[in-house]
Amino acid sequence: MTTRIERRFAALKAEGRAALVTFTMSGDPDYASSLALAKALPKAGADLIELGMPFTDPMADGVAIQAAGLRALKGGQTLIKTLAMVREFRQDNDDTPIVLMGYYNPIYIYGVDKFLVDAKAAGVDGLIVVDLPPEEDVELCLPALKAGLNFIRLATPTTDDKRLPAVLNNTSGFVYYVSIAGITGTAAPDASKVTAAVERIKRHTKLPVAVGFGVRNAESARAIAAGADGVVVGSALIDVLRANLDAEGKAGPNMVKAVTALVADIAAGVRSAKR
Amino acid sequence: MTVQQQPNSFRTGPDERGHFGNFGGRFVAETLMPNILELEKAYAAAKADPAYQKEMDYHLKHFVGRPSPLYFAERLTAKFGGAKIYFKREDLNHTGAHKVNNVTGQIMLALRMGKKRIIAETGAGMHGVATATLCAKFGLPCVVYMGAVDVERQQPNVLRMKMLGAEVRPVTSGSHTLKDAMNEALRDWVTNVSDTFYCIGTVAGPHPYPAMVRDFQCVIGNETREQMQEAEGRLPDSLIACIGGGSNAMGLFHPFLDDRSVEIFGVEAAGHGVTTGLHAASIAGGRPGVLHGNRTYLLMDADGQITEAHSISAGLDYPGIGPEHAWLNDMGRVKFLSATDDEAVAAFQLCSQLEGIIPALEPAHALARVFDLAPKLPKDHLMVVNMSGRGDKDLDSVAQFLESKKKK
Numbered sequence: 001m002t003t004r005i006e007r008r009f010a011a012l013k014a015e016g017r018a019a020l021v022t023f024t025m026s027g028d029p030d031y032a033s034s035l036a037l038a039k040a041l042p043k044a045g046a047d048l049i050e051l052g053m054p055f056t057d058p059m060a061d062g063v064a065i066q067a068a069g070l071r072a073l074k075g076g077q078t079l080i081k082t083l084a085m086v087r088e089f090r091q092d093n094d095d096t097p098i099v100l101m102g103y104y105n106p107i108y109i110y111g112v113d114k115f116l117v118d119a120k121a122a123g124v125d126g127l128i129v130v131d132l133p134p135e136e137d138v139e140l141c142l143p144a145l146k147a148g149l150n151f152i153r154l155a156t157p158t159t160d161d162k163r164l165p166a167v168l169n170n171t172s173g174f175v176y177y178v179s180i181a182g183i184t185g186t187a188a189p190d191a192s193k194v195t196a197a198v199e200r201i202k203r204h205t206k207l208p209v210a211v212g213f214g215v216r217n218a219e220s221a222r223a224i225a226a227g228a229d230g231v232v233v234g235s236a237l238i239d240v241l242r243a244n245l246d247a248e249g250k251a252g253p254n255m256v257k258a259v260t261a262l263v264a265d266i267a268a269g270v271r272s273a274k275r
Numbered sequence: 276m277t278v279q280q281q282p283n284s285f286r287t288g289p290d291e292r293g294h295f296g297n298f299g300g301r302f303v304a305e306t307l308m309p310n311i312l313e314l315e316k317a318y319a320a321a322k323a324d325p326a327y328q329k330e331m332d333y334h335l336k337h338f339v340g341r342p343s344p345l346y347f348a349e350r351l352t353a354k355f356g357g358a359k360i361y362f363k364r365e366d367l368n369h370t371g372a373h374k375v376n377n378v379t380g381q382i383m384l385a386l387r388m389g390k391k392r393i394i395a396e397t398g399a400g401m402h403g404v405a406t407a408t409l410c411a412k413f414g415l416p417c418v419v420y421m422g423a424v425d426v427e428r429q430q431p432n433v434l435r436m437k438m439l440g441a442e443v444r445p446v447t448s449g450s451h452t453l454k455d456a457m458n459e460a461l462r463d464w465v466t467n468v469s470d471t472f473y474c475i476g477t478v479a480g481p482h483p484y485p486a487m488v489r490d491f492q493c494v495i496g497n498e499t500r501e502q503m504q505e506a507e508g509r510l511p512d513s514l515i516a517c518i519g520g521g522s523n524a525m526g527l528f529h530p531f532l533d534d535r536s537v538e539i540f541g542v543e544a545a546g547h548g549v550t551t552g553l554h555a556a557s558i559a560g561g562r563p564g565v566l567h568g569n570r571t572y573l574l575m576d577a578d579g580q581i582t583e584a585h586s587i588s589a590g591l592d593y594p595g596i597g598p599e600h601a602w603l604n605d606m607g608r609v610k611f612l613s614a615t616d617d618e619a620v621a622a623f624q625l626c627s628q629l630e631g632i633i634p635a636l637e638p639a640h641a642l643a644r645v646f647d648l649a650p651k652l653p654k655d656h657l658m659v660v661n662m663s664g665r666g667d668k669d670l671d672s673v674a675q676f677l678e679s680k681k682k683k
Contacts, residue, residue, distance in 0.1 A: 056449060056581045057566060059461040060304040066448055078578040104302060105565045109579030131302040131565065135292065156306040158468055163309060181306050182466040 004097040004125045005150050005173040008047060009208040009229060018225035020045055020270045021210050022263060023101065023234030025052035025068035026085050027077025028241065033251035034072070035085050037241070037259055042096045044260035045267025048210075048230070049089075050128070053082050053102030060130050062185030064235040067242070071249060079106045079115070083122045090123035099152060099173075101128040104140065112140055116147040126150035126173045134166045141170050150174075155201055157181050164204045174208040174230060175201055184213060185235030191220075195227030217262075218269030225273035233266055285532035285608050288599060293482020293569075296605060298598035301481040303568045306465045315483045317388045322490070327383065334379050335494065338412065339369045341376075343495075345502035345659070350629040351649075358652035360645060361511070362632070362662040363499050363527060372635065372664030373495060373523040374405040374476060380491035382409040385472035392467065393417045395474045396460040398425055398453035398519065399590035399637070400432025401664055402476030407441035417441040420459040422452035425589045431668050450583045453593045457567050477520025478597030481568030485597050492526025499659055500530055507657055513538040515648070516661035517640040518611070519555065519591035521600045523663035532608060540648070541600060542641045544586035545613035555584035557596040558604050558611040571598040587616040587676060588636035590664070614643035620676055622646060623666060635664035636672065 002010075012019050022041050027034050041049055054069035054077050061069070086098055100119065107115050107129065119127070127144055134141075134153070141151045150173030158181055159167050168175065179194050180186065198209045210230025215221050217236065224231045240262050244255040288295040301311060321327040335341040344367065348360040365373035385393060393415050397403030403419040410417035419436055423445040426433055436443050449455035457480075464473045478485045478492070496514075503511050514531060516524035518541040531537045546554035554560055557572040564573040566581055574582045574594035584594040603609040614622075622642035627633045634642060641660050649658060666673075 055579075057454060057458050059458045059567070060306070060465055062462075063448070070449075073580060080578075103565075105573075105575070105581070106579035108565055109575065109577075130304050131568070133301060133303060133305050133308045135301050135308070154305045156304075158306050158309045160309065167305065178306065181468050183462045186466070 003148070003150055003173065004095060005048065005099070008097050009174060012047060013229070016275065018228055018270050018273060019047040019210065019230035020221070020267050021048040021050055021230050021232040022046040022237060023050040023052060023232060024237055024241070025054055025065065025072050026082040027054060027072030027075050028068045028238070029071045029245060029249055029251055030075040031077065031081055031085065033255060035088055037256050038085065038089050039093070040256050040260045041263060042093060044263040046096070046263055048097045048099065050099045050101045050232070050234070051082065051086070053079055053100055053106060055103040055106060058103060060183055062183040062235060064185045064238045064242070068238045079110050083118050086122040086124050097125040098123060099126040099128055100124055102130070104129050104131050107140065112143055116144055116149065120147055120149060124149065126152050128152045128154070128176060130154070134169060137170055145170060145172060152176050154178050157197065161200070164201065168205045168207070171207065174210050175205060176232065177201060177209050177211045177228070179211050179213045182213070186214065191223035191227070194224055198228045218265045221266045222269040222273045225270040226275055231270050237262060281606065285603065285606070286529065288602065289482060289486055295599045295602035297563070298570050298601040299482055299485060300570050301568060302565050302570065303481045304465060306468060310464070310468050311481050318384060318483055318487050321384055321387055327387065331380055331383055334383070335376065339375050339379060340367065341494065342498045342502070343367050345499055345506060347506070348630050351626065354629060355646065355649040357654065358513070358649040358656035358658040359654065360649055361503070361657065361659045363495060363659055365495060365523065365661060365663045366632070366634065366665035370401070370405045370408050371667065372401040372405070373492060373526060374402040375408070376494050376526065377476065377488050377491040377522060378402070378405040378409050378474060381472070381474045382413055382415070385415070385474070386413060388472065390472035391415070391470045393472050393474055394420070394460050394463050395476060396420045396453065396456040397476060398422070398456070398592055399588065399668065400425065400429040400436065401590060401668070403441070403443070404432050404435045404439070406474050407436040407439035410441060411439045418463065419443050420446050420456040420463070422456045423447045424451040425453065428672055429589055429668055452583065453589070454581065461567070477522040478525045478599060479520045479567060479569060479571065479595060485569065485599055488522050489525045489529055489599065492522050493529050495523065495526035495661065496528060496530035499527060503657065503659070510534055510537055511657040511659045512536070513540065513656065513658045515540040515542065515641050515645055515658065517542050517591060517637045517663065518596060518600060519544065519593045519637065520595070521597040523661050525597060525599060527659070527661045528609060539609045540644065541609050541611045542644045543611060543613040544588055544591035544640055545615040546585040546587070548615055549613055553585040554613070555586040555591050555593060556613045557594060558601070559613050561594070563601070566595055569598045571601040572596050587619060587672060588640065590635070590637040591640065612644050614640040616676070618643035620673055623669070623673055632662065633666035634662060635666045636669045638663045
């Protein structure tokens, strides 16, 4: 049985282009706006959707995503509501893969077994849990694989050839290569280094490799897409979202339009990459 | 919680994956994993190297001023008419608290590992001051992350750190306190993995920190054992210490864990009261979860979001507790109590006036419970309180607290 993620990457490979993976925070700044944005993303050119599960203490995230998480929590977002949002998204979209990304504690408190059943039923395809390295695979990774969800792991510049096999061992769906040692939303990566890193990872795995951290516009996305199977963009979208909030932090009338415009621009960059 | 089956020894943890029972572990981003594994390996090698131990002993003696005295608190003992109360005088260490024991060990390890830059988080500022001090002594650049709220209420320590040449970065993310300072320190470490050593101040964080910091603090309990033998010819009957993350407590407790005759008490900060929701008592008012690299008891809401801790003591104002304490609680080996802001301030005043020792607000929480335990115990009961730090830094906070009470 293949997952939506596997099918989507296979289809794009046949098309000969890289995937555009978008990251937005579920519930930012409120449930309804965030759902409206998620629903508009595929049409704007997102091939896979990553939805953040907000957490009070996101230790690997930069200011943009930290603030997005706090806005969502302030707006009343919970893990229960994030799953509800996926269910609503699935009512009129059955083929765009959805990956939930966040930190372990809310899942642990929800209850791992119950979470996996509910996530699968809601239409979630994969999980990225930042603070679960392979050393803690028994916690969630192995149960998730058993439940039929992809468990996508981050590989970083500090993951050397000796460590890569351990990182890739239970990874499925795709590999998320974090192109810089640092938090989200910082320095742009050097495209030639990224291509070399992707080649290094591909020597160890047949899985698609998506690259994130530091992608801000069509140009940087095009450069990354030339050497990777996917390009992840997050902080840049969240910056636009934030710029379209009113003084009280509520979503302005043009929020969805502004964010999807940037997505469309970046999607054009990804699609025009020479491979 | 039901008491689990008792192990043969309470002193063998953690296992090779950093677990104390169900607690501990290595819940960190992949970027940090190679660093944490490198640290684990380097610490194991240092621990086995007599030269490292010898050098550390030298600095602890000549720079820190160890051993710290085990002091008989005669007037407090007379006042309560029960247990004989001893203070382990960590307040007399250079820099004014137990924190320096751990920092000495970690900075010497950083030097062995060839690290060029030190980062630390701090709450009350005592760990920050200790780290800034050792960095000055060994010529290492030092960045200390401190919640903006704590920068405000612990100004004397901020000035000390700056005088020592450290850079203090006020943290304005999240709730602006110790947990957010730790998040920022972790973000710094993720960004500067190759040259930076993260000097954690308590027995928490990813493996190997809880075990390593404990090992460095065990000098407290080891000395207490010898000193009590010398003073009374036997082991103490009870030990008591305050607990935020719990490093002073673990340092005193650990060498006695297998002496079943020794009763052990940890005292958490109850803030306005455990039932008010405004407290820092993770065992009394929290439940197991995962934060800052380890599984332990945490303060959180129903969705698993970490809630803010509240305590008059910045050093106890943390929504978690070291994972080994969490395990010792579940095993029933350590009994966890709590003390409110009011009780701690009352103990702070009484200790100052009867013993001529101004305690830090942190150990004042332990003293508050000593004051109700001691009167009920026989005169030959030997009780050791960890006087983990001195109170100079807290005079403003206490004065303000008393002033606001007067107005009510």
